[in-house]
Amino acid sequence: xxxxxxxxxxxxxxxxxxxxxxxxxxxxxxxxxxxxxxxxxxxxxxxxxxxxxxxxxxxxxxxxxxxxxxxxxxxxxxxxxxxxxxxxxxxxxxxxxxxxxxxxxxxxxxxxxxxxxxxxxxxxxxxxxxxxxxxxxxxxxxxxxxxxxxxxxxxxxxxxxxxxxxxxxxxxxxxxxxxxxxxxxxxxxxxxxxxxxxxxxxxxxxxxxxxxxxxxxxxxxxxxxxxxxxxxxxxxxxxxxxxxxxxxxxxxxxxxxxxxxxxxxxxxxxxxxxxxxxxxxxxxxxxxxxxxxxxxxxxxxxxxxxxxxxxxxxxxxxxxxxxxxxxxxxxxxxxxxxxxxxxxxxxxxxxxxxxxxxxxxxxxxxxxxxxxxxxxxxxxxxxxxxxxxxxxxxxxxxxxxxxxxxxxxxxxxxxxxxxxxxxxxxxxxxxxxxxxxxxxxxxxxxxxxxxxxxxxxxxxxxxxxxxxxxxxxxxxxxxxxxxxxxxxxxxxxxxxxxxxxxxxxxxxxxxxx
Numbered sequence: 001x002x003x004x005x006x007x008x009x010x011x012x013x014x015x016x017x018x019x020x021x022x023x024x025x026x027x028x029x030x031x032x033x034x035x036x037x038x039x040x041x042x043x044x045x046x047x048x049x050x051x052x053x054x055x056x057x058x059x060x061x062x063x064x065x066x067x068x069x070x071x072x073x074x075x076x077x078x079x080x081x082x083x084x085x086x087x088x089x090x091x092x093x094x095x096x097x098x099x100x101x102x103x104x105x106x107x108x109x110x111x112x113x114x115x116x117x118x119x120x121x122x123x124x125x126x127x128x129x130x131x132x133x134x135x136x137x138x139x140x141x142x143x144x145x146x147x148x149x150x151x152x153x154x155x156x157x158x159x160x161x162x163x164x165x166x167x168x169x170x171x172x173x174x175x176x177x178x179x180x181x182x183x184x185x186x187x188x189x190x191x192x193x194x195x196x197x198x199x200x201x202x203x204x205x206x207x208x209x210x211x212x213x214x215x216x217x218x219x220x221x222x223x224x225x226x227x228x229x230x231x232x233x234x235x236x237x238x239x240x241x242x243x244x245x246x247x248x249x250x251x252x253x254x255x256x257x258x259x260x261x262x263x264x265x266x267x268x269x270x271x272x273x274x275x276x277x278x279x280x281x282x283x284x285x286x287x288x289x290x291x292x293x294x295x296x297x298x299x300x301x302x303x304x305x306x307x308x309x310x311x312x313x314x315x316x317x318x319x320x321x322x323x324x325x326x327x328x329x330x331x332x333x334x335x336x337x338x339x340x341x342x343x344x345x346x347x348x349x350x351x352x353x354x355x356x357x358x359x360x361x362x363x364x365x366x367x368x369x370x371x372x373x374x375x376x377x378x379x380x381x382x383x384x385x386x387x388x389x390x391x392x393x394x395x396x397x398x399x400x401x402x403x404x405x406x407x408x409x410x411x412x413x414x415x416x417x418x419x420x421x422x423x424x425x426x427x428x429x430x431x432x433x434x435x436x437x438x439x440x441x442x443x444x445x446x447x448x449x450x451x452x453x454x455x456x457x458x459x460x461x462x463x464x465x466x467x468x469x470x471x472x473x474x475x476x477x478x479x480x481x482x483x484x485x486x487x488x489x490x491x492x493x494x495x496x497x498x499x500x501x502x503x504x505x506x507x508x509x510x511x512x513x
Contacts, residue, residue, distance in 0.1 A: 074261055078209045079221045081263045084162050084192035085137040086211045086256055088218055089146050089169070089183070091154035134212035134256030135159065135183065136265060138292070140190035142167075144183040145292060146255030147270050148174045151181050159185050161192075162219055173295030177238040177303075179270050180288055181255075182295045194257060197264030199284035202226055202243065210247040210269055210280070212256030222248040224278070232363040234281055236271045239367055242281040243267045249280030258282040304372035305398035307338020308345060312362050321350050322386025328352035329365045331382075343393040346384065353381030369395065417480060417507065418449020423472055424461055432459070432496045439463045439494065440476055454507045456493065463502065464492035486511035 133150030137143070144159065151157055157169040167185035174181035185191075206226045214220050224247030231242040245258060249269050258267035267282030294301045309332045315325040328350040334340045351359055355378045359365050372378055374397035382389050421440040429437040439461040445451050462470060465479040466489050483489045488508040495501055 075209060075221075075223055078259055078261060078263045079211065082136075082194050082209075082257065082259055082265075083211060083219050083221070085194040086162065086213075086219055087135045087137060087144060088132065088160040088213045089135045089144075089150055089255060090132045090158045090160070091151055092156040093153050132213065132216060132252055133254045134252065134269070136255070136257040136268070137191050137193045138196060138265070140193045142185040142187055142191055143172070143292075143296065144169065144185065145268055145288060146181050146183060147268065148176050148179045148181045149270075150255045151183070152176075157183060159183065173299040173301075175291050175295065175301045177301070178283060178287065178291050179237045180268065180283060180291045180295075182292050194259075195264045196285050196289060197260055197262065197266040199243065199266045199286045202229055202260075202266060202284075204228060207261050208245050208247050208266070209259045209261075210245070210249055210253060210256065211259070212249070212253030212269060214248075214250035214252040216252060220253075224248070227279075229284075231281060232361075234271065236281065239287075239370060240363055241284060241287060241367060242270075243284055245280050245282060246278035247280065248278070253280075302374060303370035303398040304374055304376070304395040305338070306340045306345070306369055306393060307335040307396060308340040309333035309335070310351070310362055310365060313350060321348065321383060323350050323352065323383050326360050328383065329359055329362055339393055339396040343380070343391050345380070345382070345391060345393070349382040349384050349389075351380055351382050353379075355379060370398070374398075417451050417509065418446030419451035419456060420444035421462065421473055421476060432461075434461070434494070434496060438469070438471060440470060440473065442493075450508055450510055454491070454505045456491075456505065456507075457495070459496055461494040461496070462491060463494055464490075466490055467492075480507075480509070483507075483509045485509050 133146060135144045135146035135150070138145050151171060151174065154171070157171065159167045159169045161167075165187075167187065169183040169185050172182040172184050204226050208224055208226055210222045210224070212220060224245050226243060227246050228244040231244045232240045234240055234242055236242075243258065243266070245267075247258070249272050253269045254271075256269050257265040258269055260266050266285050268285065268288050269280065269282045271281045273279040291301055310329045311332050313321065313323055313325060313328055313330050317330060318325045318327070321330065331340070331345055331347055331349040331351065333347055334345055351365060353359060354365065354368050355372070357368060359368070372395045374395055377392055377394050380391045380393050382391060420443050422443055424434075424437055424439045424441045426437045428441060442451075442456055442458055442460040442462065445456050445458055462476065464470060465476060468479070470476050470479060480489065486509065488506050491505045491507050493503060493505060495503065
């Protein structure tokens with residue numbers, strides 16, 4: 001923002017104070033004239049001064065319009081300066097690939113032309129779903145910050161600038177754990193970019209400006225204040241440390257900037273409380289800057305990891321572990337082979353300190369561990385059996401989503417298909433309201449794997465593979481192992497529910513690289 005604008009805003013605040021000043025002056029007790037007997041002696045009964053009262057100084061005339069116009073100029077200057085850097089992000093979701101479970105041609109191959117024409121051809125063709133959000137250019141070279149949920153599962157990403165220029169954007173990287181993503185567009189000349197601020201210096205009550213594209217209404221500007229900082233437990237992302245604001249944020253604002261009165265980005269708007277009013281949340285720009293740097297440098301975010309399961313210390317649990325409520329984080333489990341186990345952490349330990357910093361709740365510990373570089377040693381203070389203990393942990397690297405998916409295929413899960421099954425027990429069948437107890441219950445489906453793409457869900461019961469009944473995991477493993485890479489097999493499943501139905505799905509084995 002120009003220095004003149006800041007001076008006008010400051011002047012406006014001073015003028016508002018002066019408007020109220022005469023009232024304060026009238027309510028204050030009059031001071032005796034200097035040199036009077038009363039002033040000299042302090043005698044409260046001294047006779048009143050008979051001289052004529054001094055003439056009142058005329059009150060300064062304040063023009064309320066000037067005050068408002070100065071504030072208007074401040075907000076307008078922010079909008080004028082940053083709007084060119086705010087973009088509309090529109091996406092087209094991925095269409096079913098040829099040969100995938102959603103490709104009707106697969107059903108024609110399995111069922112024949114007559115069956116296909118009768119039951120499948122009548123289904124209306126669905127256009128690829130479209131979505132829209134916002135983003136902000138943070139580098140003249142064309143790097144754009146937005147939300148992960150704006151571009152998730154996108155096949156095509158289009159960015160439109162305020163001057164109506166359109167660019168096809170490339171996804172540099174995304175981080176679902178913070179709901180951030182970085183896009184890149186290539187332009188022939190430097191693009192207008194917003195300046196990043198410092199979210200650590202924010203204070204509750206500061207003015208903020210939000211710019212975005214709510215409901216497709218391009219470059220909408222709203223104004224509010226910082227309602228709260230370090231807001232956690234919103235339930236939006238894994239790592240939460242949100243700025244809360246009452247500046248109006250609506251669907252379509254996601255990915256747009258939250259700005260201070262200097263016109264600097266101090267947050268990326270990401271969520272609202274749908275049942276409330278004037279409750280929006282932004283990711284602090286300091287956190288977004290760190291994530292963005294890693295995504296640009298390596299395409300992913302590397303975080304520290306202790307390999308433990310944790311929970312908050314409630315009032316009911318505190319006494320049993322020798323701590324106070326909200327004093328530390330309880331270790332519920334220690335993962336085999338993880339950094340925590342190697343360091344000697346045990347279930348029942350209460351972590352009260354990490355690297356010299358007090359720990360009070362789960363989000364606090366999550367953020368601080370994630371910020372530690374893998375391979376670095378960190379001192380951990382715990383309370384074990386109501387006594388303080390010091391542990392030194394060599395922090396590991398948090399497994400990626402792909403690694404976690406690969407590890408999810410446990411015994412009983414056919415290799416290469418991304419699902420886990422178990423025999424359908426009679427008591428389970430009864431609990432699900434099934435009239436039969438044969439088949440295999442799907443207990444887990446790896447996100448993005450072949451089973452997920454085929455449409456399998458947890459709770460489904462696999463009845464047949466390739467038109468043959470299947471009763472146990474080895475039988476399923478044998479049937480699927482016979483499917484060549486890149487080929488498909490017909491699966492008949494029952495989907496429990498109020499109107500439980502059987503349906504056919506086409507499961508395709510991943511082709512060999």
